[in-house]
Amino acid sequence: xxxxxxxxxxxxxxxxxxxxxxxxxxxxxxxxxxxxxxxxxxxxxxxxxxxxxxxxxxxxxxxxxxxxxxxxxxxxxxxxxxxxxxxxx
Amino acid sequence: xxxxxxxxxxxxxxxxxxxxxxxxxxxxxxxxxxxxxxxxxxxxxxxxxxxxxxxxxxxxxxxxxxxxxxxxxxxxxxxxxxxxxxxxxxx
Numbered sequence: 001x002x003x004x005x006x007x008x009x010x011x012x013x014x015x016x017x018x019x020x021x022x023x024x025x026x027x028x029x030x031x032x033x034x035x036x037x038x039x040x041x042x043x044x045x046x047x048x049x050x051x052x053x054x055x056x057x058x059x060x061x062x063x064x065x066x067x068x069x070x071x072x073x074x075x076x077x078x079x080x081x082x083x084x085x086x087x088x089x
Numbered sequence: 090x091x092x093x094x095x096x097x098x099x100x101x102x103x104x105x106x107x108x109x110x111x112x113x114x115x116x117x118x119x120x121x122x123x124x125x126x127x128x129x130x131x132x133x134x135x136x137x138x139x140x141x142x143x144x145x146x147x148x149x150x151x152x153x154x155x156x157x158x159x160x161x162x163x164x165x166x167x168x169x170x171x172x173x174x175x176x177x178x179x180x
Contacts, residue, residue, distance in 0.1 A: 005178065006178060007121050007176045007177075007178045007179050008121065008174070008175040008176035008177055008178060008179070009175050010092070010145060010169075010171055010173070010174055010175075011171070011172045011173040011174075011175070012145065012169035012170055012171050012172055013170070013172055014136050014137070014169065014170040015136065015168060015169035015170070016135055016136070016155055016168040016169065018155075018168075019168060019169055024090070024145070024169075026121045026174070026176050028121075028179075039091075039120050039126045039127070040120050040121045040176075040179075041090060041091045042090035042091055042092065042145055043090065044090075051176075051177050051178045052178050061149070061150055061151045061154070064151075073154045073159050074151070074154060075147045075151045075152065075154040075155035075166060075168055076090070076147065076151060077090060077147050077148065077149060077151040078090055
């Protein structure tokens with residue numbers, strides 16, 4: 001899993017039915033000092049995260065299907081599964 | 090998942106089983122600032138997207154789950170047409 005910063009959100013009306021009712025956020029992976037790593041990407045939110053939050057993002061389809069419980073044909077790969085309070089190294 | 094801009098269409102008459110009739114679009118992946126992010130790719134469309142549309146895509150195995158019938162051989166699928174991108178926390 002990756003630690004990311006929430007940059008904002010994406011709004012879409014026309015979308016695959018599996019995305020209906022889900023909040024889609026723009027996230028940016030960060031290092032332990034808060035610096036950006038790589039390009040931003042999109043993740044479905046399950047924890048009511050918002051812009052500026054540091055979050056835990058899982059990018060693995062089987063785990064997503066376990067959590068969302070929408071059957072076994074869910075074309076969603078990245079999911080925000082936690083809001084990070086503290087990281088110690 | 091990631092954002093992309095539709096820049097064209099791809100037609101292939103001879104194609105792998107399961108992909109007959111699937112609309113293939115040429116997509117330029119972009120970041121939250123809509124700047125180019127990586128090489129152009131071909132994606133299967135599930136949303137009736139068209140040229141210049143800003144879309145979001147899902148990659149890897151999950152792309153195959155977006156199509157009906159599912160588990161066709163694709164590794165990128167367009168799963169939404171973007172109305173608005175809001176990124177207040179971009180520094």
